[in-house]
Amino acid sequence: MNETIVTYLKQFEFVSRGYAGLSPHMATLVSVIIFGIFAFVIVNVCAIIGGLGTYAERKISADMQMRIGPNRVGPYGILQFLADGVKMIMKEDTVPRDCDRFLFFIAPFFCLVGVFATLAVLPFSNGFILTDLNIGVFYLLGVASMVGMGVFLGGYSSNSKWSMLGGMRGASQIISYEIPVTISILSIVLLTGSLSLRDMANAQTGFPTGWYIFHNPFTFIGFFIFFIGILAETNRAPFDLPEAESELVSGYNTEYSGMRFAFFALAEYVEVFVVCSLASVLFLGGFKVPFDIGGNTIIGQLLQVGTFFGKAFLLYYVVIWVRWTLPRLRVDQLMTVCWKYLTPIALFNLVGCAFWMYFFDGKSILTLLLQTGAAAAGGHH
Amino acid sequence: MFLKFLFICSSLAVLFGSLMVACTKDIMHSCIYLFFCLLGVAGLYLTLNADFVAATQLVVYAGGIVILMVFATMLTGGSAFQAHNKFGFKKIPMMGSRETYIIGFISAFLFIAITFKLLLNLKEGLTPLSGQMPFETVRIIGHKLVTDHVLPFEISSVLLLGALVGAAMIARPRRG
Numbered sequence: 266m267n268e269t270i271v272t273y274l275k276q277f278e279f280v281s282r283g284y285a286g287l288s289p290h291m292a293t294l295v296s297v298i299i300f301g302i303f304a305f306v307i308v309n310v311c312a313i314i315g316g317l318g319t320y321a322e323r324k325i326s327a328d329m330q331m332r333i334g335p336n337r338v339g340p341y342g343i344l345q346f347l348a349d350g351v352k353m354i355m356k357e358d359t360v361p362r363d364c365d366r367f368l369f370f371i372a373p374f375f376c377l378v379g380v381f382a383t384l385a386v387l388p389f390s391n392g393f394i395l396t397d398l399n400i401g402v403f404y405l406l407g408v409a410s411m412v413g414m415g416v417f418l419g420g421y422s423s424n425s426k427w428s429m430l431g432g433m434r435g436a437s438q439i440i441s442y443e444i445p446v447t448i449s450i451l452s453i454v455l456l457t458g459s460l461s462l463r464d465m466a467n468a469q470t471g472f473p474t475g476w477y478i479f480h481n482p483f484t485f486i487g488f489f490i491f492f493i494g495i496l497a498e499t500n501r502a503p504f505d506l507p508e509a510e511s512e513l514v515s516g517y518n519t520e521y522s523g524m525r526f527a528f529f530a531l532a533e534y535v536e537v538f539v540v541c542s543l544a545s546v547l548f549l550g551g552f553k554v555p556f557d558i559g560g561n562t563i564i565g566q567l568l569q570v571g572t573f574f575g576k577a578f579l580l581y582y583v584v585i586w587v588r589w590t591l592p593r594l595r596v597d598q599l600m601t602v603c604w605k606y607l608t609p610i611a612l613f614n615l616v617g618c619a620f621w622m623y624f625f626d627g628k629s630i631l632t633l634l635l636q637t638g639a640a641a642a643g644g645h646h
Numbered sequence: 647m648f649l650k651f652l653f654i655c656s657s658l659a660v661l662f663g664s665l666m667v668a669c670t671k672d673i674m675h676s677c678i679y680l681f682f683c684l685l686g687v688a689g690l691y692l693t694l695n696a697d698f699v700a701a702t703q704l705v706v707y708a709g710g711i712v713i714l715m716v717f718a719t720m721l722t723g724g725s726a727f728q729a730h731n732k733f734g735f736k737k738i739p740m741m742g743s744r745e746t747y748i749i750g751f752i753s754a755f756l757f758i759a760i761t762f763k764l765l766l767n768l769k770e771g772l773t774p775l776s777g778q779m780p781f782e783t784v785r786i787i788g789h790k791l792v793t794d795h796v797l798p799f800e801i802s803s804v805l806l807l808g809a810l811v812g813a814a815m816i817a818r819p820r821r822g
Contacts (some may be wrong), residue, residue, distance in 0.1 A: 293648050367675055400784055403701040410709025414681070417713065421674070421720060436713060460784055 304395060308381050311535050316346035318534035318581065325582070326589045349527075356523035361424055364520065368422035372415050373521070373528035379411030380536045387542055388463045390552045390569035391561065401462040402450055405543065406443070409498075412536060413439035416500070416507060419529065420517035431516025434596065435507030439498055441603045446494035448611035449487040452618040453477055453547045456484070456627065462543075466551030471572075478548040480629045483617035488548040490611050492580075495540040497603070499533060502588035506596060537584055538577060545576035653693045659686030673719050681712045698784045 320335065320343060327334025335342035360369060386401040388394040398404050413436050420432015456477060457465045469475050478488045497504035508516030518529045545551055552569035559565025594602065625633060663683025667676045684707045691700035791799050 297648050365672075365674065368678065371678065398697065400697050400701045403698070403705065407701050407704030407709060410705065410713075413709070414713055414716075417716060418678070421716075436717065440710075440713065 300395075304385070307384055307395060311381070311384055311538065312531060314538050315531050315534035316350065317343075318537060319349070319530065320346045321581070322534075322585050322588075325585045329586075329589045353524050353527040358523045358525065359520075361520050363424045365422040365424070368418045369520075370525075372419035372422060373525045373532070375415030375418060376412050376532035377415075377528050379408050379415065380532045380539060382408040382411075383536075383539050386462055387539065388466055388546060388552060389573050390566045391463065391467070392566050393570055394463060397461055397463045399459070399461045402454065402460050402465075402543075402547075405462075405539075406447060406450070409536070409539075410439075410443065412532065415529075415532070416517050419521065420507075423517075423520035425520050427513045427515070427519045428517050431507045431509075431513045431519070435500060435517055438500070438504065438506060438599060441600065442494045442497040442504075442607075445490050445603065445607035445611040446498060448608070448615050449491040449494065450547060452484060452487050452611075452615045455615070455618050455622060456480060462546050462551075466546050466553060469550040469553055471550065471553040471555035471557065473550070474631050475553075475629070476548060476550045479631065481618065481621045481625075482630070483614040483621060484548065486610065487614045487618075488544070490607050490614070491548065492544060493602075493607060495544065496584065496587065497599070499536045499540055499584075501537065501584055503591040503594050504599060505588070505593060506599060509593060538581060541580035541584065542573065542577035544580055545573065549576050549580075551576070649693055652689065656686045656689030656693060659683070659689065661686075674716065677712055677715045677719060680715070681708055684708045684712065696783060698787055 323345070324334045324342070335345040338344040338348045360366065383405045385395045386398050386405055388397070416439065417432045417436035420428040420430070420435065423429070423432075453465060454460055457468045459465065459468075465477075469477055473479060477484050479485065496502075500507050506516075507513075508518065510516075513519070518526055521529060550572075552573040554565070554568045554572050557565070559568050621627075628636075660683050663679045663681075663686055666679035667683060670676050670679060684703065688700045688703040688708065691697075691703055
């Protein structure tokens with residue numbers, strides 16, 4: 266049997282082992298069904314997070330502009346996203362006459378599938394993770410590149426100038442910014458020696474002293490490059506050129522209405538959550554709890570899940586904050602930032618990390634400082 | 647059982663995708679079907695215990711090459727859809743010329759030759775490989791790339807650098 270997939274299914278074998286009479290085939294089937302249920306639950310939870318993201322965006326932007334924001338549906342207007350969803354479903358599904366129907370219909374699903382496929386490797390805690398692929402980050406980058414395809418096809422197939430420009434901007438922006446982001450991730454892979462996201466989180470500690478962002482000066486810079494890069498990759502301001510309202514109506518999704526438009530929006534908000542949690546796993550300790558409280562018991566797992574979501578939501582807040590603070594860049598500035606600044610700095614960081622690992626044996630800067638301090642205080646007597 | 651199911655699904659995706667690539671008139675749709683085909687190939691790699699190759703397939707082909715093809719198609723205006731498109735692109739009738747027939751004949755010949763070569767092996771009967779596949783392929787691939795196969799690895803990077811410089815040369819604005 267194939268090891269890669271089987272080991273992921275084996276984690277549910279305790280269920281089928283409970284029923285001794287099951288044949289191996291049935292046991293596999295039961296495992297697959299349980300796996301499917303877990304995947305279904307996680308996708309739905311993350312879709313709700315995406316929905317709440319739209320609510321958070323409106324509420325926080327209202328706060329920053331001294332408005333009230335949505336406050337009619339439910340307590341504090343928190344059910345606004347459900348009302349929006351219902352409205353989207355009820356809306357007429359308009360299709361432009363001269364559009365490329367096949368591509369027009371398929372484009373939102375590219376975005377949606379690409380984003381939801383990344384959820385498979387997110388480590389919500391040491392135990393709650395759908396599949397701990399040993400190529401986790403690499404897989405995540407691979408399926409996330411489908412989003413760029415969806416954005417571009419959405420713009421191309423609409424047969425509208427605004428959509429076309431938005432789609433072209435989106436595709437070129439996503440492809441360009443993938444490079445500094447990937448190189449920043451690579452420096453973390455260098456420190457961990459593994460591509461699995463769980464291993465990366467486990468290599469850090471619960472306290473900021475053990476986080477990779479404070480590991481050495483290069484990763485500190487790397488975090489900011491990564492963060493700027495993911496802002497651009499998810500088409501968030503100040504890099505929201507693909508859907509620049511003041512120039513392109515609504516960019517690549519101008520011609521979309523109803524549920525198809527909602528798919529684009531949902532994919533964007535879930536993707537922001539995914540990349541924020543990725544940033545927290547790579548640089549900010551991920552699910553690690555101080556002192557490993559609770560260990561591997563269910564309480565410990567829940568604490569880890571809480572830590573994970575807390576960090577991700579904090580970064581989510583920063584993303585929204587940035588959007589309502591900074592003005593939009595021009596297209597040429599966007600490309601200049603990526604190719605002339607971020608990419609060279611990221612490359613320099615990668616080389617710097619490699620040298621750091623070689624000369625300091627992979628110790629963090631704090632460990633080294635403590636060692637020097639101890640030696641100066643007479644630790645070597 | 648589940649793996650067989652996945653394998654069959656991936657193979658069907660490959661077959662369907664590649665068939666549609668050849669049968670669609672619109673070159674843009676062909677690119678999308680090619681994307682499905684490449685996804686299916688990634689699925690085949692995954693079910694055959696080559697997870698790193700599968701992810702590379704996703705990153706390089708599905709993410710990079712297909713987007714590049716779509717871009718190239720759009721910028722050269724080869725799509726039938728673009729014939730009544732209002733951006734000012736004109737449809738270029740590429741197919742049906744002498745060159746395409748020659749290229750088609752050569753590729754058909756190559757395809758038949760390769761298929762025969764594969765089928766000849768089938769006659770001797772297939773024996774399953776002995777031994778267990780390593781679970782973690784990433785580490786082994788990385789190790790091999792910088793030890794045994796470092797020369798091809800480096801030479802391929804020189805090739806890519808050459809391509810990059812060439813592209814910059816072609817795209818450079820002419821001075822004077």
